[in-house]
Amino acid sequence: MAEFxxxxxxxxxxxxxxxxxxxxxKRQPRANEPPLVNGWIPFLGVALSxxxxxxxxxxxxQKKHGDIFTCKxxxxxxxxxxxxxSYSAVFRQGRNLDFQKFALGFASKVFGHADFSDPAYxxxxxxxxxxxxxTLQGPALEQLTTSMMDNTQIIMQRNTLPGWMKExxxxxxxxxxFEAGYMTLFGKDERVLAEEDSVEKRPLMxxxxxxxLVFDKAFPEMAAGVPIHFCLRAFRARExxxxxxxxxxxxxxHCLSALIxxxxxxxxxxxxxxxxxxxxxxxxxxxWASQANTLxxxxxxxxxxxxxxxxxNAAQREVDRVLRESDHNPxxxxxxxxxxxxxxxxxxxxxxxxxxxxxxxxxxxxxxxVNHDFTLALDSGLTRDIxxxxxxxxxxxxxHMDPEIYENPTEFRFxxxxxxxxxxxxxxxxxxxxxxxxxxxxxxxxxxxxxxFFAMCEIKQFLALVVWHYEMELExxxxxxxxxxxxxxxxxxxxxxxxVELRYRSRExx
Ligand code: HEM
Numbered sequence: 001m002a003e004f005x006x007x008x009x010x011x012x013x014x015x016x017x018x019x020x021x022x023x024x025x026k027r028q029p030r031a032n033e034p035p036l037v038n039g040w041i042p043f044l045g046v047a048l049s050x051x052x053x054x055x056x057x058x059x060x061x062q063k064k065h066g067d068i069f070t071c072k073x074x075x076x077x078x079x080x081x082x083x084x085x086s087y088s089a090v091f092r093q094g095r096n097l098d099f100q101k102f103a104l105g106f107a108s109k110v111f112g113h114a115d116f117s118d119p120a121y122x123x124x125x126x127x128x129x130x131x132x133x134x135t136l137q138g139p140a141l142e143q144l145t146t147s148m149m150d151n152t153q154i155i156m157q158r159n160t161l162p163g164w165m166k167e168x169x170x171x172x173x174x175x176x177x178f179e180a181g182y183m184t185l186f187g188k189d190e191r192v193l194a195e196e197d198s199v200e201k202r203p204l205m206x207x208x209x210x211x212x213l214v215f216d217k218a219f220p221e222m223a224a225g226v227p228i229h230f231c232l233r234a235f236r237a238r239e240x241x242x243x244x245x246x247x248x249x250x251x252x253x254h255c256l257s258a259l260i261x262x263x264x265x266x267x268x269x270x271x272x273x274x275x276x277x278x279x280x281x282x283x284x285x286x287x288w289a290s291q292a293n294t295l296x297x298x299x300x301x302x303x304x305x306x307x308x309x310x311x312x313n314a315a316q317r318e319v320d321r322v323l324r325e326s327d328h329n330p331x332x333x334x335x336x337x338x339x340x341x342x343x344x345x346x347x348x349x350x351x352x353x354x355x356x357x358x359x360x361x362x363x364x365x366x367x368x369x370v371n372h373d374f375t376l377a378l379d380s381g382l383t384r385d386i387x388x389x390x391x392x393x394x395x396x397x398x399x400h401m402d403p404e405i406y407e408n409p410t411e412f413r414f415x416x417x418x419x420x421x422x423x424x425x426x427x428x429x430x431x432x433x434x435x436x437x438x439x440x441x442x443x444x445x446x447x448x449x450x451x452x453f454f455a456m457c458e459i460k461q462f463l464a465l466v467v468w469h470y471e472m473e474l475e476x477x478x479x480x481x482x483x484x485x486x487x488x489x490x491x492x493x494x495x496x497x498x499x500v501e502l503r504y505r506s507r508e509x510x
Contacts, residue, residue: 027077032375032385034079035065038072045072051224054363054489055397058082062398068376068384074225077390078367084399084430085379087437090368090392091445093376097368097392099447100129110222111288112238113281114274121273128266132450135259144184144257145341145457151180152458152465153336160469160506168499169306169474173299177462178209178291184458185260185290186245186283187253208244211237216292220487238284245283246276260286290451296493297441298459300357303482303500304412305463306474311353311414312467318349319467333509339464341457348424350460352417355439358493359400360412362441365490366394396440397489405430405438441493468507475501 029036039046050057050073058080061069067083081090090097101117104125108115116125134140155176159165167175195202218234228235247264250256256264260283267279274282305311322343323331329338370390377383386392401409405428406416417439419425428438442449449455466472484494 030385030387032383033387034068034070034384036070036072036077037061037065043075045074047074051489053486054365054395055401058395058398067378067380068382070390077387078393079384079386079390080393080395081376081378082395082398083379084435084437085433087394087444089377089379090394093368093374093392094446096370096372096374096386098371099368099445101369101371102367102391103447106223107285110219110228111281111285112228112242113278113285121270124266124270124273128263131259131262131266135257135262136450136454140258141453141457142341144454145339145344145461147255147257148180148184148454148458149339149461150336151183152176152461155179156465156469162506164503164505166475166501166503169303169502170299170496170499172502172504173302173462174209174213174295177295177298177458178212179205180462181291181294181458182208182287183255185257186250186287187256187260189244189249189253193254208241211240212287212291215241216288219292219491223491238281241287242277242280242284245280245287247279248276250283293441293492294455294458296361296495297354297358297455298462299496300361300493301354301459301463302466303474303496304357304360305353305414306472306502307477307481308412308414311349311412314349314414315353315463315467318347319464322347322464323468331509337465337468339461344457344460344464347460347464348418348422349414350463351424351456353414353463354456354459355417356412356414358441359406359416359439360410361484361493362400363395363397363484363486363489363494364441364443364492366396366440366443366445366447368392396437399435399438399440402430405435466504468509470504471507472502472504475503 026038027036037046039049041048046057050071061071061080062082067086068079068081070077070079072078081087104117105115107113108117114121116128136144159175189204192202192204192208195204214237215234218228218231221231222228222234228238247268250260250264263283263286264279267274267282305315322339323329323337326343329340329343331337368391370386370388370392373388374386375383376386376392399405403409417425419427426438428435437444442452442455482496482498482500485497486494488494
């Protein structure tokens, strides 16, 4: 409560200051610029209407002003492109638009590491950035997938008791996915491994998860510009997590991923410009990127699958078939299951369940900073002048919830992404034209999430393992469906507003 009051005071204080210093003077639109939606509140502009419900706001503004318009939001001018056919026109503007400047500037405030968009780091940071693709995709993905499969099973077995067990579905998902993902990337900490084999007696891992969730929960405030020092609990959690990610600790962990090993080496090579705490905080940003969207995505995938008998049946049949028909990785009772990357790729039902869950819960925004004045040509042929210093944004939820592209868009249909042969469906249409971009939970263009293939694999592994090992049911399945917590709109996958009780017990396999 105290943190909330401080946030409100800070926001009000900055509005008054900005007003006093006259920054809020109306800007004069220039000829051929997109229509300007200023709002009536000084400085904030339309921030409140946008913040209340971005999708509804953008839809109604699109109706009034068309496919391109500029909104004043908290002192910034953001030009929204709402026509999906024009997204590629934006991605082609690499020279005029910069993703890194926005993302790295925000990351440095939230995680407390150096601002790598500063020209002082440009040479060294480009090399560090390229490590993402080299270690999260292609051949490196096989190793990560194997390691994730082992770790997920270690955690699941540790907690399996005879008879029915009860746990919140979100708690269940976070507990398994966080620790498995953490061990897969950051290796196995001896102190964590030494802990007893039960949830209650694992104070260190529980503390890491709790700190992560506290830090993550403060993201909407931090994204709204509230300095982390005003979010005291989040600040303390961040510092505790960073302490654990110091190179001296990470180097002692067993089975570090290539991603983290190479990042440790790369940051050590620039020790003259970054200290040990700064390095640890960059690893925290990696931890956040790898978990913040994966946890709610895994939650929604499992939740929707359990609520839809058709989805659960189809998933069970697919998992049984892939596991039992494999000559390479036969199921041996009492031994951990093996699912190769190729087998995971062949699981199109699980793929469709996950993609449908992502469509329903994703609310990310793609933002670029405008580096130079330039003219943007939309797909319709319309051209508009864009100003240096403004932002360009796309909000893919407008595509995901478009009834012309997706019939009954608020409904979960587990086979929405399956074609008539049960393979991945990729043809979706708007205005009679096939869309290139119809599902964008991972962003697109140069900033597209480098962890997307790993994320899909780890969620498929999680679903396959719980389907194989457990009989599961939701306690209040008759109640109305859960809704998303839209205070995080713009930040990625929305979490649920509340948890729901899960009952599960081990499945007997013949
Ligand atoms: C379902 C899970 C995930 C979702 C929905 C997701 C989504 C996203 C999105 C929307 C972006 C920003 C793209 C943009 O602005 O255009 C992003 C960036 C990023 N993601 Fe993911 N992500 C997921 C999982 C992961 C995982 C598992 C990892 C790593 C293991 C990861 C690593 C990253 C990194 C490093 C970036 C920053 C890329 C850059 O700076 O260029 N993500 N992700």
